[in-house]
Amino acid sequence: MIEERFDAIVIGAGMSGNAAAYTLASRGLKVLQLERGEYSGSKNVQGAIMYASMLEKIIPDFREDAPLERHLIEQRFWMMNDRSVTAMQYRSDDFNEDKPNRYTIIRSQFDKWFSSKVKEAGAIVLAETTVTELMQDAYGKVIGVRVDREGGKIMADVVVIAEGVNGLIGQRAGLRDAPKPDQVALAVKEMHFLPSDVIESRFNIKGDEGVVIEAIGTLSQGMTGMGFIYTNKESISLGIGCLISDFAKTRISPAKLIEDFKAHPAVAPLIAGSEVKEYAAHMIPEGGYKAIPQLYGDGWVVVGDAAQFNNAVHREGSNLAMTTGRLAAEAIFQIKSRRDPMTKENLALYKKMVDDSFVMRDLKKYKDMPALLHTNSQNFFKTYPELVAKAMENFVRVDGTPKVEKEKATFKAWRAARGIRGLVGDVVKLARAWN
Amino acid sequence: MTVQVRVEDKLFQNRYLVDAGRPHITVRPHTKPSETLLALTTVCPAGCYAETESGQVECTPDGCMECGTCRVLAEASGDIEWNYPRGGYGVLFKFG
Secondary structure, three states: OOOOEEEEEEEOOOHHHHHHHHHHHHOOOOEEEEOOOOOOOOOOOOOOEEEHHHHHOOOOOHHHOOOOOOEEEEEEEEEEOOOOEEEEEEEOHHHOOOOOOEEEOOHHHHHHHHHHHHHHOOOEEEOOOOEEEEEEOOOOOEEEEEEOOOOOEEEEEEEEEOOOOOOOHHHHOOOOOOOOOOOEEEEEEEEEEOOHHHHHHHHOOOOOEEEEEEEEEHHHOOOOEEEEEEEOOOEEEEEEEEEHHHHHHHOOOHHHHHHHHHHOOOOHHHHOOOEEEEEEEEEEEOOHHHHOOOOEEOOEEEOHHHHOOOEOOOOEOHHHHHHHHHHHHHHHHHHHHOOOOOOHHHHHHHHHHHHHOHHHHHHHHOOOHHHHHHHOHHHHHHHHHHHHHHHHHHHHOOOOOOHHHHHHHHHHHHHHHHHHHHHHHHHHHHHHHHO | OOOOOOHHHHHOOOOEEOOOOOOOEEEOOOOOOOHHHHHHHHHOOOOOEEEOOOOOEEEOHHHOOOOOHHHHHHOOOOOEEEOOOOOOOEEOOOOO
16 A cells, blocks of 8 residues: 555546646645556547647646647538538638647647656656546545555545546446447547658648648448548548447448548548558547536546546537646645535535536537437438538539529439428527537 | 458557456357347457357457447446456557
């Protein structure tokens, strides 16, 4: 048994765990952070896009030494069928600013850097250490953790559970349920390496500029899902994620799905000649507001992906993780400063801070979106993309057919596929879920 | 689009430290696999699950990326038991 007693133990060294451990340690608390990977970051997977303003609130001068790939100046939204892409593109030179807003990152490198900051702030970081269970007293209060090292018991006033989307420990202690198959997506991703000048010419960028492509349509084969292509300095992150309940129902192989995405005529030229150096898989919380579990109790709080903090509509996860990790730490610091105990009643402060932040307000805004997209996946991810593709072809292809007839054909196709009621209903449902 | 996929080829680039003899996933012994177990033979992104010649589903988690998909689908029903590998073992993402 490690004889020392800690003010706080942080389980996990992802975005939320690092944010919490850094914030606690830099305020002078005695912090132990436990990570089951070989080093902080070795089990972590993300697209990945990092949002500057949420990290600035934790480490204001992160740009000085954080390993950042490219700052994003362009976003492309693709609606795909098997042969075509209908796209919307937003590119702005305003994103070439002194302090850019969004960056692509490579998680294992970024997390190593973040972890070095956690250590500099004074936390003890113990890697290669798996937490096997939470220790609770007779009243259910969390008093420490048990780990898979000799002696294995470590005590603390409060445990910050930052164990990620596939967290076992909180669930085993009965603090929250395991995610349901329709509350989590499985994403598979590959790292495609290419020289930086090739990436820059293929994506029409220069220097450290970067592009994000997000794609929906027949690539998910009727499942609720999305593909992505992100430019790093000398690599391209490419992947696709779909709801696990849809994978189970359709029995589609994720490994095959990503191969089909790569073979698409609009994607293949972007990655042609690349060397693939890694194939990764990870879950993404997709349940939204309604899937958020109890966030605190006697001696514990839960942060980040473990608490389903992810905005599926805006594809924001790591900033919610960083923010909830920071807020949990600030709440704990306040309680500690008052010399109050880490009771459920006192830790409710964390929930209040999350409720008042953009995190909960954004998730609340889209609270009905998961249910809508998850139950209408054939319409939104297959039927409409096909209809849009056909409409665009009718509009663009010149073959002597009078335009009036082309428009009629387009309208007929839409009506045949969804009916007038269906079309109006889908628009209304989508608008409601957006508000 | 018909692309042939061998998952083993995709896993070849990954780094693992396999905890020999201590698999972190075990399948409950069965004579006839449940629908969920059969689904895992296609849904697992690392292809860890396969049907044996005698019709059972077995799991070889050496190439497991620890995503937890099988856990979400099959732990509650008791079809599988899922633990983290011991500290330091399992997949070691180079990029993540």
